[in-house]
Amino acid sequence: MTQAIATQDPIITSDSATFTKLVSKEGGTEYDLLPINICEETFAPLEVAYDYDKIRHQVSRETIAAGPNSIWRYRPFLPVATDNVIDVGTGMTPLVKSTRLARRLGLKNLYIKNDAVNMPTLSFKDRVVSVALSRAREFGFSTVSCASTGNLANSTAAIAAHAGLECCVFIPSDLEAGKVLGTLIYNPTVMAVKGNYDQVNRLCSEVANTYGWGFVNINLRPYYSEGSKTLGFEVAEQLGWKLPDHIVAPIASGSLFTKIYKGFQEFVKVGLVQDKPVRCSGAQAEGCSPVAQAFKDGRDFIAPVKPNTIAKSIAIGNPADGVYALELAHKTGGNIESATDAEIIEGIKLLAETEGIFTETAGGTTIAVLKKLVEAGKIDPDETTVVYITGNGLKTQEAVQGYISEPLTIEAKLDSFERAWERAQTLERLDWQQVLV
Numbered sequence: 474m475t476q477a478i479a480t481q482d483p484i485i486t487s488d489s490a491t492f493t494k495l496v497s498k499e500g501g502t503e504y505d506l507l508p509i510n511i512c513e514e515t516f517a518p519l520e521v522a523y524d525y526d527k528i529r530h531q532v533s534r535e536t537i538a539a540g541p542n543s544i545w546r547y548r549p550f551l552p553v554a555t556d557n558v559i560d561v562g563t564g565m566t567p568l569v570k571s572t573r574l575a576r577r578l579g580l581k582n583l584y585i586k587n588d589a590v591n592m593p594t595l596s597f598k599d600r601v602v603s604v605a606l607s608r609a610r611e612f613g614f615s616t617v618s619c620a621s622t623g624n625l626a627n628s629t630a631a632i633a634a635h636a637g638l639e640c641c642v643f644i645p646s647d648l649e650a651g652k653v654l655g656t657l658i659y660n661p662t663v664m665a666v667k668g669n670y671d672q673v674n675r676l677c678s679e680v681a682n683t684y685g686w687g688f689v690n691i692n693l694r695p696y697y698s699e700g701s702k703t704l705g706f707e708v709a710e711q712l713g714w715k716l717p718d719h720i721v722a723p724i725a726s727g728s729l730f731t732k733i734y735k736g737f738q739e740f741v742k743v744g745l746v747q748d749k750p751v752r753c754s755g756a757q758a759e760g761c762s763p764v765a766q767a768f769k770d771g772r773d774f775i776a777p778v779k780p781n782t783i784a785k786s787i788a789i790g791n792p793a794d795g796v797y798a799l800e801l802a803h804k805t806g807g808n809i810e811s812a813t814d815a816e817i818i819e820g821i822k823l824l825a826e827t828e829g830i831f832t833e834t835a836g837g838t839t840i841a842v843l844k845k846l847v848e849a850g851k852i853d854p855d856e857t858t859v860v861y862i863t864g865n866g867l868k869t870q871e872a873v874q875g876y877i878s879e880p881l882t883i884e885a886k887l888d889s890f891e892r893a894w895e896r897a898q899t900l901e902r903l904d905w906q907q908v909l910v
């Protein structure tokens with residue numbers, strides 16, 4: 474067995490650091506800023522606490538705008554003690570004002586936060602991993618790891634490679650080929666576990682307790698999850714230092730969903746934006762929707778489920794922050810909805826055809842839920858609504874295979890092209906007739 478901390482002098486905090494302690498989400502017991510994630514008394518998750526007066530003195534709209542073009546422009550809000558952070562250009566992804574999707578759905582002020590193009594591995598996970606591994610280095614971990622549904626393994630492997638850290642990741646053995654290859658290319662050790670994510674996660678908790686490794690989403694989880702706040706910060710800044718009226722985001726463990734809101738609240742707390750209500754609505758795949766189910770049933774607890782959906786990146790049957798996601802939707806007047814696999818595929822295609830953005834199954838889920846909420850009158854057409862697209866479609870190509878058209882193979886001759894073009898026009902007309910029937 475190795476020690477929990479690899480070097481003799483872990484950097485736990487510094488004079489300029491704005492984060493002060495870890496606090497239990499149930500009962501409020503305080504802990505030192507160590508690589509721990511569970512309250513010993515209540516078994517609740519631990520969360521990073523900050524000195525907001527200190528942050529207020531360190532930041533202004535101007536200092537942020539003059540900062541790096543990455544999540545590190547919000548450095549005082551992130552739990553890293555030194556300036557020696559891993560900056561691989563993560564964050565500051567486009568916030569796109571939607572025209573064609575908005576019109577299709579009947580919305581007037583729809584924005585798309587496009588983390589399908591986040592750096593370096595094309596999902597929002599690069600945010601949380603950039604923070605977690607920066608913190609892991611301060612603790613002196615030489616080997617980093619994660620329990621992943623796919624995107625987290627990509628991020629951990631890539632950013633560990635950049636930082637020169639040893640890396641061993643754990644994934645369920647049935648992941649999409651693009652997610653597996655997109656991890657292996659960075660040459661970490663990859664453990665493909667015969668089981669679902671929840672089983673992978675349980676195994677990793679045991680490994681984390683035995684080996685002295687930094688697991689980004691286990692013993693480093695309090696630091697890791699803070700990275701998701703940047704999805705709130707960026708949207709507020711990109712809207713011209715204003716909060717939106719309504720957000721729609723996917724829920725797997727519920728961490729991303731709840732931290733976007735924490736980000737909004739922190740900007741209010743330090744006076745960077747004006748306070749106003751923000752409704753938070755969550756999206757799950759029907760084949761793994763323990764939080765949406767609890768919302769529909771009016772329960773305040775989560776009944777774990779066994780995942781069965783094409784949306785593997787958000788297939789967590791026993792979500793660690795599920796109750797907090799549920800609470801947030803209730804508290805803010807939002808909703809939590811689910812989408813079937815067929816609706817998820819339609820969602821992927823709808824976003825691609827109307828906005829030119831190719832998202833993965835998690836994004837398809839979010840778009841499908843956005844559409845449902847609009848149709849049910851749960852999103853007002855005038856509300857400034859931000860939909861979060863968290864991953865890239867090139868990684869989950871098998872999800873849409875068989876649901877998109879084939880290329881028309883032709884000879885390298887004009888008449889061959891002309892016949893094919895005529896056929897294509899006819900097919901399109903037939904398509905339209907079907908729609909009209």
Ligand SMILES: *Cc1c(COP(=O)(O)O)cnc(C)c1O
Pocket residue numbers: 596597598622624625723724725726727728729730786787833835836863864
């Ligand atoms: C992990 C993931 C999520 C959800 O993350 P949680 O913080 O666990 O809720 C959403 N979208 C994509 C693409 C992901 O990889």
